[in-house]
Structures are given as structure tokens and as C-alpha cells.
Amino acid sequence: MDVRTANADHRPLPKVQSSFGKLPADAAIRGMVAACDLALLIDSHGIVEDVTLGAPDLADHGVRDWLGRRWVDTVLPENRGKIDDLLAGKGDPGRWRQVNHPSPAGDLPMRYLAIPAGDGRVLAVGRDMRAAAAQQQRLLKAQQAMERDSLQLRQLEARYRLLFDTTQDAIIVIDATSRRIADINPAARRLTGFGAVAIDGQPFTSLVDPGDREAISAQLGAIAAAEQRHPVRLHLTSGDACLMSATLFRQDRGSFLLLRLRPLVDTGTSPERPLVEVLERMPDAFVLTNDTLDIIVGNGAFLDMVHVTRRDDITGQPLSRFLGRPGIDLGLLESQLRDHGLVRNFATIVRARDGSEEDVEISAVTSVEGGDTRHGFSIRSTMRRVAAASDDRQLPRSVEQLTELVGRVSLKEIVRESTDLIERLCIEAALTYTSDNRASAAEILGLSRQSLYSKLHRHGLGNLSDPG
Structure with missing residues (x-):
């Protein structure tokens, strides 16, 4: 199949040229519009002289209203340079340029090819790019969704790795079929005594004491077939005894076992x-x-x-x-x-x-x-x-008596009674704070010891049989 580009170096075949030369103008325009979605005839001043629609739904975007307007005024401001280039014939004559038209129904993306029509006129053939733009938007949204999912997966992986590496529990992940180690955290390395030695891909039984390997292999097979209910005791090659619990999980169409090793503590030697x-x-x-x-x-x-x-x-x-x-x-x-x-x-x-x-x-x-x-x-x-105590506490009886004295005795006498009451309560609180240590109570109240004893005598507080 011979594919040709319509540019200055390719001229129509002679037979085709003679055949198209006999076609009426309206027939040629109908054929062109049938192959495209829109045809605009632009005069030498850049004004739209004629509008022919190949896609009727373009009328909803106000395309017919372009008639009599400058073509450059029908596009968005950032696309006016492209229209000027099309009208001036700059660049490759066979090059299509995409522009966006503002409309009441939203932006209308169109792709134009400008064909000189003589007398300074230009025939602009346009293709509707809404489907391609919608497809591009869906592709962009899908790409953004994939990037968000990838970011979330990386964050989850970072959190998992941080938890896996910093936990004090010894954790080993093994393949449920081959029983080989897929991952091991630092706590498990310390417990098994391998430290920084690379043991990924090694059989898990290589960490187990030879006397327990057969029983542990059977136990791992039972765990892979059914849920484990009780931890299993085993001895490591380092000589430490520990309890092993396992959980089966699936990942990437494979089955894995998450093993948790907990060292046994001899409570008889460390009470x-x-x-x-x-x-x-x-x-x-x-x-x-x-x-x-x-x-x-x-x-x-x-x-x-x-x-x-x-x-x-x-x-x-x-x-x-x-x-x-x-x-x-x-x-x-x-x-x-x-x-x-x-x-x-x-x-x-x-x-x-x-x-x-x-x-x-x-x-x-x-x-x-x-x-x-x-x-x-x-x-x-x-x-x-x-x-709770303060909620249930009631006012002392002496305070109630003081309020009842209003109107019966002078304010001076009421103030003196109130001062005595406050002084008594403060002394009682200080004695309570200091567990009845009078020297410390006097220091808290800012009094000398003799002044405190004098006030204790006056209020009848404490055991004052021994004034010393």
C-alpha cells in the first residue's frame, strides 16, 4: 500500500487530477466535508465566509455563529498564533494544527488543515477531536490513579519495612511450598545467631536443631493445611529454645508462612x-x-x-x-x-x-x-x-452562721469571724499536707514556730498538752 502525504512535493496523479477537475464545486465540497467534520471558507482578511458542517452536533457549540467573524476570534487566546500561521501558510502545508474553540457547552477541540483556494482565500478543513480529547483525559486520569496507587504502595511498603525491622519480635517469612526463607528481620537474626550473614533463600530447617527438624517440617505442613491453634516448641541451632507460631497468607499467587519466634524464659532461674x-x-x-x-x-x-x-x-x-x-x-x-x-x-x-x-x-x-x-x-x-470529695463537701457550719449574722451585728465583727475561719482552715490544710509536722507546717504558712503554736492554742487545734 502506497501512503502519500499531501505536501508541495507530491502532485495529484494525472488521471485523478483530470477526474476531479470535472466535478462540480458543491460535489467536491460535499466529498471533503464527508471526509471531515467541518469546512470553513476564509477570505483574504481572515473572515469566515462560509461554514459547512459534516457533524450536525457541532451546531450545539455555536459553530454557525462564526459566519462573518474573524477566524482568529473564534479560538482561545493561546491558540491565535496557530490560526495566524495557518492563514499565512507558514510551516508544512500538509501539517494539521489543533486549536480549542470556546463554546457554551465547553471547549471544542478541533484539528485543522489549511488549503489555499485562490484569491487569497483559504479552505480550512477541520476534524472534531472531542473523542480523542476525552480518551486522552481518561488516559491521563488512569495514569494519575496508577501513580497514586504506586505512591500508596510505596508508603505501605515503607511502613511495613520500618515495623518489620524495628519490632522486637523475631519474625521470619518462608515460602509455604519450598519452606525456604523469603525474609527475616533483625530480631530474628539476633535470636538465631546469624547476624548479618545472608540466609535468604536457605531452608528454614537450617536454623533448627537437627533433632527437631523432622517434627518442625511436619508441623509446617500441618499449618499450611489448617489453622494453627497452639505454638510449637523448638530448639534453634544456636541452642536457644523458643516457641514458634505461624500464620498462612497469600501474596502474588503464592502461599507464605509468617513465623514468629518467642524465646522461652526460664522463670526458675530468673524469678x-x-x-x-x-x-x-x-x-x-x-x-x-x-x-x-x-x-x-x-x-x-x-x-x-x-x-x-x-x-x-x-x-x-x-x-x-x-x-x-x-x-x-x-x-x-x-x-x-x-x-x-x-x-x-x-x-x-x-x-x-x-x-x-x-x-x-x-x-x-x-x-x-x-x-x-x-x-x-x-x-x-x-x-x-x-x-468527688469536693463535690460532696458542704460548707462548714460556721460559714452558715456568719451569713446569718448579716444585719444583726456590724461588718467589722463579721470580717473578724471570717478571718478566724479562713486562718483555721489554712492551718488544718498545712497540717494535713505535712502529716502533722508542725515545723514544716509553719514553713509552708510563712509563720514562726511560736506564732503557729499560738494560733493552734487559740483555735483549739492539735494535741497541745505538750507545748514544747
């Missing part, structure tokens, strides 16, 4: 491990300090209470940074631990890292082992308890 796990899971905060009250370790509840994410942020920090009113509580707490070795229900506050405060109650104990002194503090929030 303190269950205690550590219990302290970590306690709902109450627990913190251990040295003899200078510097933090050694704190459980998760203490981290939550002081709004700290990592344990390293509290290790080595003074306990006074988070606990107690500055210059008051910790000194009293330390003296009681030194004198009695334990403290029960000591009321104070916890200051979080962001500056917020919370009312708490502390029980503490001192332990001396191997010449090292350590203090353990159990911290329990009392905010709910205080709130």
Missing part, C-alpha cells in the same frame, strides 16, 4: 522477670531512684503521667524535676524515708514535662542491697478522688 513485667503493666506509676533521688527507671504509667515518650528522657534526671512542690515536699519525704524507711499516702503533686500539674498520693520504701541504697515510689493520682 524477678515476672515482677518486672507486672510493675511495667501496673496502672499506678512506679519509679526507682538511687540514694540521691536521681531516677534509675520508671514504668509506662509514670512516663504517661509526666508526658514523656522515651525512658532515656527520665533516666538520670532528679526526681524533684517531676515530683513535689519546690523546696517543701521532697525534703520532708526524704527525711521520713531516712527515719522510718517507708512512707504511706503522702499527698503531693506531679509536674509534667509540659508544665501541667496533677495531685497525687505517694507510698515509698527504701531498699539497701550490696551497699547501694535505692528508693521505690508508687504514685497514684488523686484528682478524681479530690473532685
Whole structure:
């Protein structure tokens, strides 16, 4: 098949030229329009003289209204240069140029070929590109959707890889058919003792003690056929005993087993491990300090209470940074631990890292082992308890009596009675905070010890049989 391009170097065949020369003009135009969707006759001034539609639906875009208008005014501003080139005959005469026409129904994409018609006129033959533009838009949207899906897959892969590499659980992925290792995380490498040695593609049984390999192979086959209900005990070639649990999953038309290895802990040789796990899971905060009250370790509840994410942020920090009113509580707490070795229900506050405060109650104990002194503090929030108590609390009877005195006695006497009441309540609160330690109570109130004793006498508070 001979394909020819209509340019200046290719002239019509003689027979074809003679045949077309005998055709009437309207017949030639009808044939041209039948092959195209639109034909425009443009005069020497660039004005549309005639419009012939090959696709009737183009009339909905106002194509007939172009008659008598400049052709360049019917396109979008950014396409006017292309129209000028077509009218001027610049470039390859057989080159099609695509432009967009504004219309009430939306932009109309058209593809034009300009053919000189003599006397400076141009016959512009156009093809409707709406179907091609719609197809191009669908292709672009499909490509964008694929890029979004690819980005999401890469993000999921990054999150999976981060979780897989940083988890403390030993995880191995093996092919369910060949039983060969497809992936292994760093925790599993440490547990099996292979470190950075490349073991991908090796049989999983190469990690198992030879005495357990046959049983483990049978167990893996059973897991691939049915759901596993209980972990299986095995020994690794490193000599460690562990429990293996497996989960079957499918990926890329293949079946894989996700193995989780958990080392067995001999509770008979390490009885303190269950205690550590219990302290970590306690709902109450627990913190251990040295003899200078510097933090050694704190459980998760203490981290939550002081709004700290990592344990390293509290290790080595003074306990006074988070606990107690500055210059008051910790000194009293330390003296009681030194004198009695334990403290029960000591009321104070916890200051979080962001500056917020919370009312708490502390029980503490001192332990001396191997010449090292350590203090353990159990911290329990009392905010709910205080709130409930304050909701149920009623005004003292003396306050009610003071309000009843209005109109009966002078304001001066009422103020004196109110002052006495407030003074009494403050002294009682100070004694409660200091566990009835009058020296500390006087320091909190900003009074001398003799002034405090004088006020205790006046209000009848405390056991005053021994004034010293």
C-alpha cells in the first residue's frame, strides 16, 4: 500500500487530477466535508465566509455563529498564533494544527488543515477531536490513579519495612511450598545467631536443631493445611529454645508462612522477670531512684503521667524535676524515708514535662542491697478522688452562721469571724499536707514556730498538752 502525504512535493496523479477537475464545486465540497467534520471558507482578511458542517452536533457549540467573524476570534487566546500561521501558510502545508474553540457547552477541540483556494482565500478543513480529547483525559486520569496507587504502595511498603525491622519480635517469612526463607528481620537474626550473614533463600530447617527438624517440617505442613491453634516448641541451632507460631497468607499467587519466634524464659532461674513485667503493666506509676533521688527507671504509667515518650528522657534526671512542690515536699519525704524507711499516702503533686500539674498520693520504701541504697515510689493520682470529695463537701457550719449574722451585728465583727475561719482552715490544710509536722507546717504558712503554736492554742487545734 502506497501512503502519500499531501505536501508541495507530491502532485495529484494525472488521471485523478483530470477526474476531479470535472466535478462540480458543491460535489467536491460535499466529498471533503464527508471526509471531515467541518469546512470553513476564509477570505483574504481572515473572515469566515462560509461554514459547512459534516457533524450536525457541532451546531450545539455555536459553530454557525462564526459566519462573518474573524477566524482568529473564534479560538482561545493561546491558540491565535496557530490560526495566524495557518492563514499565512507558514510551516508544512500538509501539517494539521489543533486549536480549542470556546463554546457554551465547553471547549471544542478541533484539528485543522489549511488549503489555499485562490484569491487569497483559504479552505480550512477541520476534524472534531472531542473523542480523542476525552480518551486522552481518561488516559491521563488512569495514569494519575496508577501513580497514586504506586505512591500508596510505596508508603505501605515503607511502613511495613520500618515495623518489620524495628519490632522486637523475631519474625521470619518462608515460602509455604519450598519452606525456604523469603525474609527475616533483625530480631530474628539476633535470636538465631546469624547476624548479618545472608540466609535468604536457605531452608528454614537450617536454623533448627537437627533433632527437631523432622517434627518442625511436619508441623509446617500441618499449618499450611489448617489453622494453627497452639505454638510449637523448638530448639534453634544456636541452642536457644523458643516457641514458634505461624500464620498462612497469600501474596502474588503464592502461599507464605509468617513465623514468629518467642524465646522461652526460664522463670526458675530468673524469678524477678515476672515482677518486672507486672510493675511495667501496673496502672499506678512506679519509679526507682538511687540514694540521691536521681531516677534509675520508671514504668509506662509514670512516663504517661509526666508526658514523656522515651525512658532515656527520665533516666538520670532528679526526681524533684517531676515530683513535689519546690523546696517543701521532697525534703520532708526524704527525711521520713531516712527515719522510718517507708512512707504511706503522702499527698503531693506531679509536674509534667509540659508544665501541667496533677495531685497525687505517694507510698515509698527504701531498699539497701550490696551497699547501694535505692528508693521505690508508687504514685497514684488523686484528682478524681479530690473532685468527688469536693463535690460532696458542704460548707462548714460556721460559714452558715456568719451569713446569718448579716444585719444583726456590724461588718467589722463579721470580717473578724471570717478571718478566724479562713486562718483555721489554712492551718488544718498545712497540717494535713505535712502529716502533722508542725515545723514544716509553719514553713509552708510563712509563720514562726511560736506564732503557729499560738494560733493552734487559740483555735483549739492539735494535741497541745505538750507545748514544747
